Amino acid sequence: MRVRKTYDILVNAFLREKVSTCFALLGDANMHWATRLAERGTKMVYVRHEHCAVAAAMAFARATGDVGVATVTCGPGLTQITTALPAAVRARIPLVIFAGEAPLKANWYNQEIDQAPFVKATGAAYHQLHLRSRMPVQVRDAFLQSRQEQRPVVLGVPFDLQEAEWDGPTDLPSPSYEIIPRLNPIPPHxxxxxxxxxxxxxxxxxxxxxxxxxxxxxxxxxxxxxxxxxxxxxxxxxxxxxxxxxxxxxxxxxxxxxxxxxxxxxxxxxxxxxxxxxxxxxxxxxxxxxxxxxxxxxxxxxxxxxxxxxxxxxxxxxxxxxxxxxxxxxxxxxxxxxxxxxxxxxxxxTPPDGARVPVEPGLHDPRDVVSALEAALPRDWEMVNSSGHCSYYFTHMPSRPIEHFLTIREFGAIGNGISFAMGVAAARPDSTVVLFDGDGSLMMHVQELETIRRHGMNIVICVMNDGAYGSEIHKLQADGLSDSGAVFGRTDFAAVARGFGLRGVRIADLGDLPRLVAELSEEERRTCVLDFPVSTKVVSPVIRRSHLQPRKAVGEP
Missing domain, CATH: 3.40.50.1220 (TPP-binding domain)
Known part of the structure; x- marks a missing residue:
């Protein structure tokens, strides 16, 4: 008979909350718990970067209306998620994150760090689970707090306590969804x-x-x-x-x-x-x-x-x-x-932006790219918009209803798009997800292309490739400064995709899109990276208004 471990009870507590999907990157402080969770039937999405685990859980929560769940190891695993946490806090997205902690019994541990201040600085809650007999209730209370306050809660559980033999009761408390107050909508006075x-x-x-x-x-x-x-x-x-x-x-x-x-x-x-x-x-x-x-x-x-x-x-x-x-x-x-x-x-x-700018041969106007995608993409595919200069253009797809278009923009961080697409794909596995992203944003977590391939997710990535950080180059130029620090050259994303075992296509002619989308629609696995080379001469109205308008001199009325 197998000895019951504390991490078994912790898994039971999570399953009691009807956790169906967990986004994970394994390490010493969470791998036993996560492995047992997978063995008990929870769908695990194993990502390549801790930030992406939490960001994907954010999109999963937004797409399902339930609490998103992710897990990372202690120390460096925890510090990697401190960009995603404030975004989730400001977007009011409920998450429970099993983070683990360094072992209590160790006099010294290389990855030990005081994790609570990092988490609390983001606005998320942090709970230390240091008394084994209280752990099931603390897990339930974390889900309850996340549901009620609509924000992330991080659980720190020392991994030596997780691995200890469980000698407490096996009965679990009532789950959060049974005891959360059920209140009627507030009528007006x-x-x-x-x-x-x-x-x-x-x-x-x-x-x-x-x-x-x-x-x-x-x-x-x-x-x-x-x-x-x-x-x-x-x-x-x-x-x-x-x-x-x-x-x-x-x-x-x-x-x-x-x-x-x-x-x-x-x-x-x-x-x-x-x-x-x-x-x-x-x-x-x-x-x-x-x-x-x-x-x-x-x-x-x-x-x-x-x-x-x-x-x-x-x-x-x-x-x-x-x-x-x-x-x-x-x-x-x-x-x-x-x-x-x-x-x-x-x-x-009337076009959303009436300014017309001639673009260089071989490059596209990003507005034309969006118009072509709007016409070609099926209406029932899921749209995910990222952040950055290109996100303005992708917002203007007027036929797309809110039910099929996800935007999470709080905290203003780029690099989240591929994670959000994975979260939506996990929430709606029978759908095709289309990610709209910029080249600078996609490069931040391009390793997740391997995650997408391994998990067989149907994600079509449309990347506006201007070879730069789009917002920064226009702001630097407007201020009369060199833009060299924000210009990197046009990565061949089609080749990158093929290197990860995916289909990749550089779109030289927007007229090819209807045929290409029709081909993808006929395939069982539609995962593909579409690389759109776009001109840097086209500046979004947001940047034009804030940085390219004539500026008054100091003291000028």
């Missing part, structure tokens, strides 16, 4: 609804701007109905892009990524109804997008100041759907004046 209705009545041009909270609460239809009743337009935050993808009066993303038409309409608006959003700095383009409008925030946690800005003039505390439905019932319909056929045509037919 009638006085708040009346005040909000007065603001609507006094406004002439209204834009209903929905955030991810509106999507989660199921407020999309109420947002559409209110905009139609008030002769208003629709927009979304970046995280909710695609929520109104099929509405002719949706302006798309509000913020630095707004289209030319959207910026014009936001400039004309006198009331923004912000639903289920924290009104982030970028969402308002630093206050420049709708600086003439009053803002009404509808959210369960209204904010006086958001990311350094007084973001709203009035607040209605409520669940996004209930708040919008109450406001809808309290306002009168008005005739359509702003919502005209001419405006809907402009929204539909």
């Amino acid at each position: 009638p006085h708040d609804v009346a005040r909000a209705a007065e603001m609507v009545a006094d406004a002439d041009r209204i834009i209903v701007m929905a955030g991810r909270g509106a999507h989660v609460a199921g407020a999309g239809e109420a947002c559409r109905a209110l905009a139609a009743r008030c002769d208003g337009l629709l927009a979304t935050t970046l995280l909710a892009r695609g929520l109104f993808h099929d509405d002719p009066f949706c302006l798309g993303v509000a913020g630095g990524f707004s289209t030319d038409v959207a910026r014009e309409c936001f400039g004309e608006a006198d009331l923004i109804i912000a639903v289920g959003t924290i009104l982030a700095h970028h969402n308002a383009d630093g206050g420049k997008l709708f600086d003439k409008a009053r803002v009404l925030q509808i959210d369960i946690e209204p904010r006086g100041v958001s990311q350094g800005r007084i973001a709203a003039h009035a607040h209605l505390r409520a669940d996004a759907r209930l708040g919008m439905e109450a406001l809808l019932s309290a306002v009168a319909a008005r005739p359509a004046r702003w919502r005209s056929e001419a405006l809907s045509r402009r929204i539909r037919d």
